[in-house]
Amino acid sequence: MPLLKLSCVNCLAPLEIGEDLERFTCSYCGTAQIVERSAGVIATRKIETALKAVQRGTDRTAAELAVPRLTRELAEAQSARADILATARKSGERAMRARRKAALITFCVMFFVGPLAIAGMGASMGTFLALLWTVALIAVPVWVYNNYQLPADKVLDATAAIDARIAHLEEHLRANRSILDTLPV
Numbered sequence: 535m536p537l538l539k540l541s542c543v544n545c546l547a548p549l550e551i552g553e554d555l556e557r558f559t560c561s562y563c564g565t566a567q568i569v570e571r572s573a574g575v576i577a578t579r580k581i582e583t584a585l586k587a588v589q590r591g592t593d594r595t596a597a598e599l600a601v602p603r604l605t606r607e608l609a610e611a612q613s614a615r616a617d618i619l620a621t622a623r624k625s626g627e628r629a630m631r632a633r634r635k636a637a638l639i640t641f642c643v644m645f646f647v648g649p650l651a652i653a654g655m656g657a658s659m660g661t662f663l664a665l666l667w668t669v670a671l672i673a674v675p676v677w678v679y680n681n682y683q684l685p686a687d688k689v690l691d692a693t694a695a696i697d698a699r700i701a702h703l704e705e706h707l708r709a710n711r712s713i714l715d716t717l718p719v
């Protein structure tokens with residue numbers, strides 16, 4: 535078997551190894567090394583650093599794949615958030631209209647029913663009852679208006695969930711970008 539002359543990467547001792555050997559251990563210092571042949575150039579590396587390079591390449595590849603995927607998922611989450619807010623705004627406007635309508639209907643019913651009820655009780659519309667009726671005519675519709683349920687809580691729950699997802703995606707994106715920034719190619 536033809537021999538290959540090279541020197542140990544660790545202690546620089548001259549070594550001779552079998553030409554088709556891929557790994558060897560220096561007989562002087564015991565450092566395990568890997569032989570790399572590319573384009574006719576032969577180089578040796580400590581196995582430890584060779585493994586680190588493979589790990590680095592794997593991390594880099596994973597980050598390179600993750601960044602576009604996370605960017606896409608982030609854009610999707612943000613557009614879903616915009617949809618939720620738009621839907622919420624629409625249903626909020628609908629609820630506001632329904633609330634005004636409920637107050638108005640209450641006012642109308644009281645306006646017509648109040649004098650009938652007073653007449654029905656056999657009482658005549660005196661100053662006191664007239665005053666009571668006027669106060670009730672304003673107070674009751676205002677009460678209805680203020681106590682009308684608006685769908686605000688559900689919207690907050692929905693946006694809180696999507697906000698958490700957006701924060702999670704942004705964090706992963708930052709982490710993967712910093713891997714790409716710090717790891718050499």
Ligand SMILES: [Zn+2]
Pocket residue numbers: 542543544545546547560561562563564565
């Ligand atoms: Zn050595």
